[in-house]
Amino acid sequence: MNQQRFGHVALLGRPNVGKSTLLNALVGEHLAIVTHKPQTTRHRILGVLTEARGQVAFVDTPGLHRRRDHALNRRLNRIAAETRDGVDLLVVVIDATRQTDEDSLALEQARSFDGPVILAFNKIDLLKDRAGLLALTQQFTARDEFAAVVYLSAEKSQGLEDLLEEVFRILPEGEAQYPEDLFTDRSERFLVAELVREQLMLQLHQEIPYGLTVVIERFERQPRRLEIQALILVAEDRHKGMVIGRQGQVLKRVGSRARQAAAELLGMPVHLELHVKTRAGWVDDEGSLDELGYAR
Ligand SMILES: Nc1nc2c(ncn2[C@@H]2O[C@H](COP(=O)(O)OP(=O)(O)OP(=O)(O)O)[C@@H](O)[C@H]2O)c(=O)[nH]1
Ligand SMILES: [Mg+2]
Numbered sequence: 001m002n003q004q005r006f007g008h009v010a011l012l013g014r015p016n017v018g019k020s021t022l023l024n025a026l027v028g029e030h031l032a033i034v035t036h037k038p039q040t041t042r043h044r045i046l047g048v049l050t051e052a053r054g055q056v057a058f059v060d061t062p063g064l065h066r067r068r069d070h071a072l073n074r075r076l077n078r079i080a081a082e083t084r085d086g087v088d089l090l091v092v093v094i095d096a097t098r099q100t101d102e103d104s105l106a107l108e109q110a111r112s113f114d115g116p117v118i119l120a121f122n123k124i125d126l127l128k129d130r131a132g133l134l135a136l137t138q139q140f141t142a143r144d145e146f147a148a149v150v151y152l153s154a155e156k157s158q159g160l161e162d163l164l165e166e167v168f169r170i171l172p173e174g175e176a177q178y179p180e181d182l183f184t185d186r187s188e189r190f191l192v193a194e195l196v197r198e199q200l201m202l203q204l205h206q207e208i209p210y211g212l213t214v215v216i217e218r219f220e221r222q223p224r225r226l227e228i229q230a231l232i233l234v235a236e237d238r239h240k241g242m243v244i245g246r247q248g249q250v251l252k253r254v255g256s257r258a259r260q261a262a263a264e265l266l267g268m269p270v271h272l273e274l275h276v277k278t279r280a281g282w283v284d285d286e287g288s289l290d291e292l293g294y295a296r
Contacts, residue, residue, distance in 0.1 A: 005054030006174035007088035014102035015039045015063025017095040018122040022154035023047040023060040031184050032060045033198035044083050046185040048178045053168045055176035064105035070284035096121040116147035116170050125153035189216040195261045199254040211235030225269040233279040243276050
């Protein structure tokens with residue numbers, strides 16, 4: 001008799017609602033990078049949760065947005081839309097404190113999804129008064145049908161069990177498809193590149209973070225530590241100096257914080273070396289995007 005459940009569950013929503021924070025909270029690891037800036041996530045990332053009730057492969061996606069100004073932006077929406085097609089269940093994440101016109105993009109994806117959808121209101125820790133949640137729920141459920149509605153604070157790990165109960169109730173019976181000790185489908189190289197990008201996004205301002213990408217040039221496992229060399233690519237030459245900072249201060253700070261995060265995630269000391277180069281216009285060049293690891 002097999003009572004265990006298995007399935008893929010996509011997290012969809014506009015940028016900045018807390019999808020990646022939720023993925024990390026569910027899995028208990030810092031797999032997906034999180035910043036206060038919209039459009040942080042650029043890749044589909046699996047976070048696998050294995051427990052007595054079964055196995056859930058949560059899939060974090062880039063925030064659905066209306067910017068169409070360059071090829072990378074268009075790819076991000078496509079990744080989210082395509083992820084939806086391959087899963088058993090959707091979780092549409094809404095920021096309980098602030099709804100925008102871009103929320104409708106996730107709701108549209110949900111409408112044309114041929115399966116159950118959970119509506120998740122996140123960031124409820126920021127609400128002074130939770131009374132408004134009822135009216136908000138009614139507003140959403142009047143327009144669309146949901147298999148369940150849950151209220152979360154991904155950041156404070158509140159409501160996660162409510163979400164998991166619904167997920168395990170809805171998912172079909174099935175055997176685990178991923179090894180029990182596996183957290184993600186992404187390589188250590190990928191995760192470290194993302195941790196460097198996370199720090200760059202946090203340290204830099206205005207449009208610069210959106211023109212940055214990180215490539216791991218060397219990744220060597222030595223007996224006592226990991227030797228990692230990463231290249232930061234900027235889309236415009238004038239951004240290079242800003243990434244480096246006066247006397248290299250910005251780059252130093254990015255390197256030391258990313259190194260710490262990588263050591264924590266990978267469970268061993270890390271030596272991280274960073275370099276910066278310009279690759280003009282990579283964000284709007286299909287060939288560069290392919291080469292730099294952005295899914296088509
Ligand atoms: N107060 C509060 N902040 C949260 C919560 N969840 C996420 N945040 C914050 O919201 C911001 C965005 O979080 P992310 O997890 O990066 O959001 P995202 O939906 O993955 O965003 P994109 O990757 O850009 O689509 C970060 O500053 C988080 O710390 C929450 O439950 N409560
Ligand atoms: Mg994200």
